[in-house]
Amino acid sequence: VRIHRVRSCSSIGFIKSKYVCVFDESALKFSHSQRLFRTSAVSCGQIVQFKLSDIGEGITEVTVKEWYIKEGDSVSQFDSICEVQSDKASVTITSRYDGIIRKLHYNLDEIAFVGKPLVDIEIDASKGVAPEEDVVETPPMSHEEHTHQEIKGHKTLATPAVRRLAMENNIKLSEVVGTGKDNRILKEDILNYLAKQTGAILPPSPKAEIIPPLPKSETVPAAPKDKARKIPVPVSRPIVFSGKDKTEPVTGFQKAMVKTMSAALKIPHFGYCEEIDLTQLVQLREELKPLAQLRGVKLSFMPFFIKAASLGLLQYPILNASLDESCQNVTYKASHNIGVAMDTEQGLIVPNVKNVQVCSVFEIASELNRLQSLGSAGQLGTNDLTGGTFTLSNIGTIGGTYAKPVILPPEVAIGALGKIQVLPRFNGKGEVFKAQIMNVSWSADHRIIDGATMARFSNLWKSYLENPASMLLDLK
Amino acid sequence: MVLLSLLKKCLPLSCILRTPKAGFRSTTSGGLIIQSVSNDVYQNLAVEDWIHDHMDLENRQVLFLWRNSPAVVIGRHQNPWQECNLRLMRQKNIKLARRRSGGGTVYHDLGNINLTFFTARKKYERVANLKLIVKALKALRPQLDVHVTDRYDILLERQYKISGTAAKLGRAAAYHHCTLLCNADKVVLSSVLKSPYKGLKSNATPSVPASVKNLFEEDPSLTCEMLLDAIAKEYAMQHQIDNHITLINPADETALPGINDKAKELRTWEWLYGKTPKFSISTCFNMVYKGSALDVKVNMDVKHGRIEVCNINLPEQWLPPALCSELVKGLTGSKFCPEETTTLATTLLRVCPQDDELHSKWNLLCENMITLM
Numbered sequence: 001v002r003i004h005r006v007r008s009c010s011s012i013g014f015i016k017s018k019y020v021c022v023f024d025e026s027a028l029k030f031s032h033s034q035r036l037f038r039t040s041a042v043s044c045g046q047i048v049q050f051k052l053s054d055i056g057e058g059i060t061e062v063t064v065k066e067w068y069i070k071e072g073d074s075v076s077q078f079d080s081i082c083e084v085q086s087d088k089a090s091v092t093i094t095s096r097y098d099g100i101i102r103k104l105h106y107n108l109d110e111i112a113f114v115g116k117p118l119v120d121i122e123i124d125a126s127k128g129v130a131p132e133e134d135v136v137e138t139p140p141m142s143h144e145e146h147t148h149q150e151i152k153g154h155k156t157l158a159t160p161a162v163r164r165l166a167m168e169n170n171i172k173l174s175e176v177v178g179t180g181k182d183n184r185i186l187k188e189d190i191l192n193y194l195a196k197q198t199g200a201i202l203p204p205s206p207k208a209e210i211i212p213p214l215p216k217s218e219t220v221p222a223a224p225k226d227k228a229r230k231i232p233v234p235v236s237r238p239i240v241f242s243g244k245d246k247t248e249p250v251t252g253f254q255k256a257m258v259k260t261m262s263a264a265l266k267i268p269h270f271g272y273c274e275e276i277d278l279t280q281l282v283q284l285r286e287e288l289k290p291l292a293q294l295r296g297v298k299l300s301f302m303p304f305f306i307k308a309a310s311l312g313l314l315q316y317p318i319l320n321a322s323l324d325e326s327c328q329n330v331t332y333k334a335s336h337n338i339g340v341a342m343d344t345e346q347g348l349i350v351p352n353v354k355n356v357q358v359c360s361v362f363e364i365a366s367e368l369n370r371l372q373s374l375g376s377a378g379q380l381g382t383n384d385l386t387g388g389t390f391t392l393s394n395i396g397t398i399g400g401t402y403a404k405p406v407i408l409p410p411e412v413a414i415g416a417l418g419k420i421q422v423l424p425r426f427n428g429k430g431e432v433f434k435a436q437i438m439n440v441s442w443s444a445d446h447r448i449i450d451g452a453t454m455a456r457f458s459n460l461w462k463s464y465l466e467n468p469a470s471m472l473l474d475l476k
Numbered sequence: 477m478v479l480l481s482l483l484k485k486c487l488p489l490s491c492i493l494r495t496p497k498a499g500f501r502s503t504t505s506g507g508l509i510i511q512s513v514s515n516d517v518y519q520n521l522a523v524e525d526w527i528h529d530h531m532d533l534e535n536r537q538v539l540f541l542w543r544n545s546p547a548v549v550i551g552r553h554q555n556p557w558q559e560c561n562l563r564l565m566r567q568k569n570i571k572l573a574r575r576r577s578g579g580g581t582v583y584h585d586l587g588n589i590n591l592t593f594f595t596a597r598k599k600y601e602r603v604a605n606l607k608l609i610v611k612a613l614k615a616l617r618p619q620l621d622v623h624v625t626d627r628y629d630i631l632l633e634r635q636y637k638i639s640g641t642a643a644k645l646g647r648a649a650a651y652h653h654c655t656l657l658c659n660a661d662k663v664v665l666s667s668v669l670k671s672p673y674k675g676l677k678s679n680a681t682p683s684v685p686a687s688v689k690n691l692f693e694e695d696p697s698l699t700c701e702m703l704l705d706a707i708a709k710e711y712a713m714q715h716q717i718d719n720h721i722t723l724i725n726p727a728d729e730t731a732l733p734g735i736n737d738k739a740k741e742l743r744t745w746e747w748l749y750g751k752t753p754k755f756s757i758s759t760c761f762n763m764v765y766k767g768s769a770l771d772v773k774v775n776m777d778v779k780h781g782r783i784e785v786c787n788i789n790l791p792e793q794w795l796p797p798a799l800c801s802e803l804v805k806g807l808t809g810s811k812f813c814p815e816e817t818t819t820l821a822t823t824l825l826r827v828c829p830q831d832d833e834l835h836s837k838w839n840l841l842c843e844n845m846i847t848l849m
Contacts, residue, residue, distance in 0.1 A: 055645065056600045065553045065753070078647065083552070085681065088579035088628060089643035090552045108753075109679045251782070252810040256823035259806075263827045322830055331830065349819060378815040379566060382839040382846075385822035409826045 253347040339388035352388035412445040506536025507715035519726035522739035538594040555680035579642030580683030587659035612710035636689035675759030749781035
């Protein structure tokens with residue numbers, strides 16, 4: 001099939017005006033400078049049987065292992081069609097044609113034969129349609145081009161000052177319409193041209209740009225009229241975006257999140273936020289970090305936060321409780337299994353450190369190390385992920401100051417820790433000093449926990465962390 | 477080791493790769509020997525992809541030499557659950573990789589060398605490549621009894637497999653790669669290549685198990701370096717090029733533009749597990765709870781690595797049926813993966829009655845379900 005594109009369009013415009021917009025094939029026959037394209041010949045496409053080509057090494061049979069396309073898909077030349085396998089060799093079969101897949105000759109795992117048809121492709125017929133559109137579009141463009149050439153033919157007259165101005169602004173004098181004597185280019189012409197380039201002052205229309213050189217007497221009144229016409233009009237261009245929505249089912253990790261959060265929704269949350277001065281804790285951790293390292297354990301701030309929380313839970317056990325479905329009974333949990341929210345590649349998981357009430361800070365740190373390495377390898381067991389009674393979420397490692405954490409059922413409280421910032425604060429003597437400040441945001445189940453309890457727990461937790469030595473008094 | 481790498485000149489690869497016909501000063505015909513400086517299986521497989529996709533092999537052939545840290549490499553159309561012990565691999569931190577060529581499963585470690593022969597598709601010829609290797613080995617150690625079989629294996633003493641082969645053919649280019657056991661850990665090899673997963677039914681390409689031996693066992697003086705050099709020397713001779721090994725860094729985006737994306741794709745779950753042909757599992761396991769034994773039957777259909785259909789048959793009333801159906805519902809559509817199953821199962825516990833006995837039964841069931849994956 002040969003598709004002849006229409007050439008040198010100016011005469012089409014001529015014909016068009018003669019035949020009043022009716023695009024008649026017969027009209028074209030009279031214009032000998034064009035060649036016709038056939039609109040009727042390939043309208044329903046030609047089916048080609050694409051045969052499986054030689055694999056080499058004398059192989060005659062292969063197994064079809066994967067189809068990359070299905071019937072009805074359109075393919076371009078060199079697109080992958082399928083993967084076949086023979087004798088430890090995997091072969092990618094690519095298309096030799098542009099077209100639409102009409103038939104697959106084999107199913108998966110079937111034996112395919114070299115030299116026999118693999119797929120039927122309908123060769124692309126749509127190419128025949130395009131030139132028609134081209135022809136309709138070209139008349140105005142060609143007209144502009146023609147006139148433009150006329151302008152180019154003239155010698156461009158301009159004073160040296162005007163030439164310099166044009167050169168400084170990278171303007172080709174041949175592109176500027178001169179409104180001065182003998183079509184001389186004036187300074188105003190350069191400025192108008194510039195304004196058009198930068199501000200899109202005039203709506204783009206081919207005819208508007210090609211103002212044929214006017215006789216001098218008409219130029220002067222024309223200039224102010226031109227200026228009056230140049231009111232800033234924003235050009236509205238249709239914004240073209242070819243992205244597509246993508247819908248996927250909710251599975252796996254996301255499904256788990258949906259379940260947890262839907263259950264959490266039933267809990268009336270109330271929030272309580274506080275600011276903690278960690279200046280002393282920061283110093284303490286610096287001292288203890290190398291000692292822990294010697295014992296093979298990485299010491300972060302979390303073990304301190306966790307231990308302080310457990311000490312607080314000893315005084316306010318209702319925060320370590322669970323409310324049953326019917327809200328009839330509250331169970332005070334004996335173990336402090338404190339969960340630590342972890343962000344993995346897959347999503348949020350919350351393993352917990354068991355029995356924090358009988359663990360030392362070092363033991364907590366060691367256990368956290370274990371959970372963290374298992375978590376990043378995706379190997380946490382069910383035991384590590386169940387049985388939690390209270391949760392801390394260290395969102396501050398990613399960022400943020402205050403948060404509104406969601407309680408993880410069947411627990412009744414959760415704390416979100418923001419990032420540690422260095423901020424100016426006043427000390428007891430009224431002096432400004434550098435303080436290491438972290439914000440904590442608590443959420444609690446308002447059905448069994450009241451504001452006062454939460455506030456007192458928070459104050460106690462805060463006091464342990466602001467003055468770490470005080471933890472020594474209450475450590476068991 | 478240091479001396480040998482000094483002998484390998486490092487030519488600017490970018491000019492060689494972008495102007496295949498020019499830029500390689502000392503060759504007469506088109507031939508190039510390259511060696512990877514990385515032991516990362518995904519990066520090295522990405523180099524193969526890159527050369528296959530981007531290099532003009534019409535008038536040139538390439539030999540690529542590489543070694544990997546411990547990894548199990550399955551063929552394009554294979555089922556990892558059928559081929560290897562994924563559980564053990566996770567524990568031992570042995571990577572799983574899926575290559576783009578066909579064939580069976582192999583174990584790689586630093587005692588194994590990999591050789592890839594790149595040619596134009598028309599010049600694809602595996603037997604010639606394997607004969608080249610045998611010639612090189614015999615030149616190095618004339619007493620070695622090695623030969624090529626019609627299954628494209630290389631056997632030592634007519635019985636032990638020392639090399640396995642696979643190939644990939646594209647539109648214009650092709651490659652044939654093979655392993656060569658020098659000094660690999662045979663104990664780990666046999667333990668990871670034995671699948672513990674029962675009741676699997678699938679049309680995936682099965683591997684053919686074989687007895688293997690290391691060349692090192694025949695001759696303890698042999699090292700991987702010696703084998704690589706001998707093969708490079710023979711290749712250079714047969715292709716009439718200088719015996720020149722160019723080192724390449726698979727992480728170098730400027731020399732190999734787009735390579736990091738290729739390596740990334742090879743690491744994705746979708747490629748490693750999602751490309752597994754459809755399969756089904758029909759199995760049962762035995763659980764012991766408080767002195768009594770229970771039989772649990774599980775049937776699952778897995779497509780694209782995700783559970784399409786799931787049936788769990790438990791003794792009646794051992795667990796609340798509503799909870800069990802929640803588990804089945806949750807598993808359907810999820811990845812056939814221990815991580816997702818654990819997350820789902822533990823989340824379901826949050827929204828059911830807080831009963832210690834229920835929790836321990838549930839955890840027992842889930843731990844057992846996870847062993848299937």
